[in-house]
Amino acid sequence: MSSIIADILRSANSIVQGHLVTIREFFQKPVTEQYPDERLPRMEGYRGHPTLLVEPETGRPKCTACGACARACPNNAIELEGMKAEDGRRLPAKYRLDMTRCLVCNLCVEACPFDALAMSREYELVSWDREGLILDMPDLLRAGAKEQGLTYPLPVKAPVVEKEGEKA
């Protein structure tokens, strides 16, 4: 009989304790963030997707289409083709990043010998379909310029072409 009474008291105590927790939390300030109206600050070192950086002076990509990033990518997420600009400089004609494959590992950025890539701080990488996660050169340049505090496209100046016997 005494053990039954002890059980009842223990259960009643648990119920009271549970309710006390609920009542205490009820009067606490809510911690819910009202995303997207409210956004938490991103952690130091947060990495979004790779982006292509631009030369602020010319508005052109810093990329020389050397392909080192594509070779360094462990998941074949980068596809690119190069071309020769009128001033003889190599530029990317096509640069595609497949975010369905990207591991956000930063290896492409580390491999780039021209500091032409940087990881973005972007975190809203959502799409209704697969195609929406394929980022083309304008997307990557726009994102890169944003990381640099610039707006893409930049006002593009004519490339400097050195004529024979003429030095800048």
Ligand code: SF4
């Ligand atoms: S971050 Fe990693 S997985 Fe993504 S493109 Fe660069 S090297 Fe490839």
Ligand code: SF4
């Ligand atoms: S490694 Fe750098 S310069 Fe070479 S293709 Fe990639 S982004 Fe362009």
